Amino acid sequence: MxxxxxxxxxxxxxxxxxxxxxxxxxxxxxxxxxxxxxxxxxxxxxxxxxxxxxxxxxxxxxxxxxxxxxxxxxxxxxxxxxxxxxxxxxxxxxxxxxxxxxxxxxxxxxxxxxxxxxxxxxxxxxxxxxxxxGPRVFASLLVGRYHRPITEERIFLFLDVAGSTRFAEEHGDLAAQSWLGAIFAALALPVHRARGSIDDYVGDMALVSWSMDRGARDAACLRCVFDFMHSVEAEADRWVERFGAVPTFRAALHCGPVVTAEIGLERRKIAYFGDALNTTSRLEGLAKELDVPVIVSGDLLDRLGPLPADLRAADLGLRPVRGRKEPLRIATVREVAAAGEPARVAATMRRR
Structure with a gap:
């Protein structure tokens, strides 16, 4: 605990x-x-x-x-x-x-x-x-933390549900929405355990963020991804019984300074502005292009420091990222078994 x-x-x-x-x-x-x-x-x-x-x-x-x-x-x-x-x-x-x-x-x-x-x-x-x-948005609005825009460093995770378009074509939009709702409901507990915040849902993608200290502590932002993978795998039979398939995902993580502020009048929300958010979105597309389940920027890996013993990063080199002048160093991260051999990559992150 x-x-x-x-x-x-x-x-x-x-x-x-x-x-x-x-x-x-x-x-x-x-x-x-x-x-x-x-x-x-x-x-x-x-x-x-x-x-x-x-x-x-x-x-x-x-x-x-x-x-x-x-x-x-x-x-x-x-x-x-x-x-x-x-x-x-x-x-x-x-x-x-x-x-x-x-x-x-x-x-x-x-x-x-x-x-x-x-x-x-x-x-x-x-x-x-x-x-x-959302707990973080509710607390922040209640105390007026972002009533005036502030600059802060945050870690962002874009978690994309792979194959959602195909699922909708096969089962219909109503079934696809129920499927996505169940997936995002299952995401809530891993995010809560990692002390993150689900800030938004955009189509078949969830935006999760952490303050730098919370997300970097014991690589909590990465553990959240693998915790979610395991929770879905553990109930694979229930997913197949209910929806006919086990959901699959791609995850992209990055960090950096953003401007955070309350926006709106009748419906207020916390919004982020800055290159870090845009870069995370580009990395999610790059993960699809490279066919890797979890992609992490070198900037974030540097801030995380030495990874826990059960996580390994494999360098993917420098890659051009649309919207950035300089190429970005990226890596993929996976879990390893206790003996040091690569663990079985979760099926939820491999199937396409």
Missing amino acids: PPFRARFWIVAPTIGALAGLLYGAVVGGEPVVAAIRGIFIGAPLMLYERGLLVRRWRALTRRAATPIFAVATLATYIAMIVLGNAVAGTILHRGLGLMPDARSAMMMSETGFAYALGISALATFVFRVRDLM
């Missing part, structure tokens, strides 16, 4: 305890009792939203339409509130002896339940908006 996730198992109960103390201070009540109830009611909700509890159910509800998502999430919250209160009551009564009456220890006041449910409904709305906009 990544360190930031492990830390959240401590952060969530702390926040829950503080929320319980605040509620106890407002309505009156024993601080210890309020804090314990806050821990066992609030912490599970936060851990659930962080993807650390009931992961499969959470992922299923997030793929549903908004009305179904709202009802399912509220039902989940209510179940967690009731169960958390029961656990807290058991501890208060039997474990700590702070509440001699078992019935009162298990019961939850109407005010307390309404408070917890109201906060849960608000959280459901906020998290749904965050899901629709």
